[in-house]
Amino acid sequence: MAIAEGAWREVALSDDEFRRIVTLLGRDPSPVELGMFGAMWSEHCGYKHSRPWLRLLPTDAPWVLEGPGENAGAVDIGDGLAAVFKVESHNHPSAVEPYQGAATGVGGIVRDIFTMGARPVALLDALRFGPLDEPRNRYLFENVVGGIGGYGNCLGIPTVGGEVYFDPSFNGNPLVNAMCVGVARHGDLMRAKASGPGNDLVLIGADTGRDGLHGATFASVDDPKASHRGVIQVGNPFLEKLLLEACLELLRGDDIVAMQDLGAAGLTSSVVECASRGGVGAEIDVALVPRRETGMTAYEVMLSESQERMLLVVRPEGLAGVRAIVERYGLHASAIGRVTGDGLVRVRDGVEVVAEVPAMLFTDACPTYQPEAREDPGIVRRRTAPLDDIPDLTDGDAGRRVLLDLLGSPNGCSRRAIWERYDHTIMTGTVVAPGAGDAAVLRLRGSARGVAIAIDCNSRYCSLDPELGARHAVAEAARNVSCVGGRPLAVTNCLNFGNPQRPARAFQLREAVRGLAAACRGLDLPVVSGNVSLYNETAASAVMPTPTVGVVGVLDDATRHATMVWRSGDEILLVGGDRPSLGASEYLARIHGRTEGSPPALDLDREAGVQRVVRDAIAAAALRTAHDCAEGGLAVALAELALASGVGATIDGEPPAGATNRLDERWFGETPSRILAAGDASAIAGLAERCRAEGIAAFRLGSARGDRMAINGLGEWDLDELRAVHERGLAPLEGVNGQPGVVP
Amino acid sequence: MAEGRWMVEVIVMPKEGVNDPQGEAIRGGLRALGYAGVRGVRAGKVIRVELNAAGADDARAAGAEMADRLLANPVIESFHVAAVAPVGVEA
Amino acid sequence: MAEGRWMVEVIVMPKEGVNDPQGEAIRGGLRALGYAGVRGVRAGKVIRVELNAAGADDARAAGAEMADRLLANPVIESFHVAAVAPVGVEA
Amino acid sequence: MSNGIGVLSFPGSNGDTDALHALTDGVGAPARVIDHRETDLSGMAAVVLPGGFSYGDHLRCGAIARFAPVMAPLRAFAARGGPVLGICNGFQILAEAHLLPGALLPNQTLRFHCFWTHVRFDGLPTAWTGALAAGEVLRLPVAHGEGAYFADDETLDRLESTGRIVARYCDPSGAVAAAANPNGSARGIAAVANEAGNVVGIMPHPERASDPLIGGADGLRLLQSALDFVHAAV
Ligand SMILES: Nc1ncnc2c1ncn2[C@@H]1O[C@H](COP(=O)(O)OP(=O)(O)O)[C@@H](O)[C@H]1O
């Protein structure tokens, strides 16, 4: 069948790309082949606009067991164990059907982890929405949180961390990034490389329906709502739970050669990737794929994104055993084809061959682009705008009011309303739970060790300076891991950007990747996995560039960790830090409505040093309380500690002033590489001494006590007063509580 | 006709082709109970709204508008007004 | 009559006196959208079972039995068979 | 066949491993997981139905699990006076199976809730609470979307007058107050027992309060009973 003029545009291929396909094949593609190319050469699968830059990221270290290229990365955490992790986006589906979009995002990332042979032990989520006073944003927020909880809670995987921020740039472009961490014994790690011609390809899990046709290309078209697409996927966590247990049991035997989940571009991408990773071919018959619906075409079966499916490469002699195990979980296994030696992906529909293409053409031959990158002059202006017209906090009550406002603001308030909807106590491994510390800490059964996990990105920093902002994201995520006592080991990332064909967005993407690379090198953190989500842009706006960074670290002894809880009588020490400044700060944005100025400078050596002294003190059991100073500066960080502890503080010390010695700069200004530590007098003296020896700045700020917080020169608050505003911030609004609809 | 009280019953179902894990689970449950003749199950929601309206047509139109705006997400669900009745009478 | 395919629609509602937070939330949502005339909302489930049966009566009886045994919990819910139709015809 | 504790596992159970570990590592009781297809519980000293989403739990939590093969022997076991504890989804299953009165409705907020609560045990002693002092307050986490205990007033009155309300949500000082009720449960009920006192359903998770390192170990006070059953059964 000839391809109709322009049919390639329906699958988001350009005219040039179509010509390239014809040249590579030496003929027109068949309709099924065209659909498969569209999916494989989409941004989502082909990384057309990001691959050249992703090469800048450091990926090696002696402790890396699996770097980018597999379904997830893996690092050695000692005792013969590996941590397996990745973060992935589900932004576009969540913009249209937030509950299911977020739920299936969790389902997808969890499959990536157990495909590697690891048992998933933790989930985290990084979310961005437009302001919550818009009903549409409130609806997205409620249902995204509901969907993440709905899926993860049912699976029985604790959701132990995450972050959420609100900004008008996310109107119509919510970001929903989910991270999963699993644990495996080194020897149990599984890869997704097909090998051994003659081995069976076996599909297990859900039946195939018309779900999410064109999902992979959907994210590459400017307006996802207007674009032509199939049915939104609806996830079934119960089925995923069965699939998870079945797969982990299968991997304990010797019959599985490789395992690959079906995600974006469904069967197409899993068959192609399995074959191309292994340098082999594959032949499947779509007639053997169990369907949920009648009348599905070969094209639809190949591109369906039905959830909860897994492709196995099985030794033929093991097929019966595999089937028996799978059926014990109430699932069925269908042998749909086999591995071949000819390097071709051949798709049959019964006797008819509907596609036959060398696997490499779908992967290696995918074009890459380095689009023109140019910074938006408007951003340069905002970054360099003078801030000296901002009035300082001179009026007697102003400092008091600012702290209350920041603590109660959407970006500064308690996230309890979110994490209480996630089961974070299941699996009885959560040592530091959400809200209790800067990173989650999990204990590992059968080992004294713990794993620390944090996810972070300051989108505002990245919007004003993507390179520096991305460096901050790595530093802050690592700092959070150090604050609980974890030794950061490696990074996963999710690059959320606008349309890369616009020079200003291409600039942000390129610079952010450079920033990630620089910080990862500087802090010795290899990047082991990640994901790219572009086209987060509507006619009205593009998202603030958001390179989400997940960091996983290890504690040699999980009992030696730190939380945000101080005790009455504790001394408070500020470790590290430079002069704080107002540029790009939360204070400036919230109080003065200005997203301006440059993010603070970041010195990676100093950062590493500050993290090390704090981490070492925790590991030596000399420190139990630590907290990073981030958005909102010192005053906010102190208030957060007081609230987490239920114990107030008297702050009579003088931390470093900003360049102009202003009150607002000192207490609300931001600068990285600062950690608040608290403990009894001798512990704090020891820590201060250690800082002196290492050439790290340290300032005694005061002590914890009572039920009031008093900050020298700024103001005094009742803890109850602080708590009231802090907890109110995300409280549900009357009327739109998690109900479907409200689609203004 | 003067304003009166009406009950509008809206039924919201997963759209054709949309995966329905709840229906699947119920089908599995019924099969396990021995109902071998069960071929398929779809599960949805029913919402009964009691409202003030000038008449049956008015009530029906209000129910449909509410369903369109709040009760169903057209991306995955379809709805119809299944019944309209003056209040007091069972639908 | 020979075996045929039937669709039975069962409606399950929270019993009178049983709390219905979902209905309450929908009512709140509708009010917030400006529907001041909404007096009350109850939310329930609708389950459509496609089954083999010898005729409409048979199908209805089967649906009622399934509802009694599985689809509704009599402690909190009441049910009724709302529709029975041969498959192919829209209910 | 040792008289260990059986932890039932339905296809979507996800608290089975936690319950197993709390019993074995936490209180030192022999325990094993029992598949939902097993049909013999005669060797067991006690049975625990753990938390989770037994069959996805779309229709009503526990509705489908009630018909699993293992439920017939469970009924017989309970009828013989065997100690049965349903935790969270296990409680929902026992209620659906009419082994316990009442039902569990969606939380008043319509949201899933996960946090630590306090519960006060002041019913008549049951198989599972004999070791607790009257009025003892335990700190246990909840994690559920459908935990609002419901029964009609007559049933509630009867439960109350016969001491079968095993535990109620309370504040840390032990006062049963509306503010401490996390889900809209009737009369603040967190746990109930059957008439004989051998079958208990509890919404909070004792098995997750099994080690100070993860936030508390109060749940072991409850699970301690398991050890007594094993000893008694030998
Ligand atoms: N931003 C990134 N940084 C590092 N690795 C990346 C990045 N984006 C994608 N990768 C890696 O590329 C591979 C393919 O990613 P992806 O297509 O998302 O995998 P999947 O098929 O599991 O969805 C994965 O190994 C992933 O970790």
Ligand SMILES: [Mg+2]
């Ligand atoms: Mg994958």
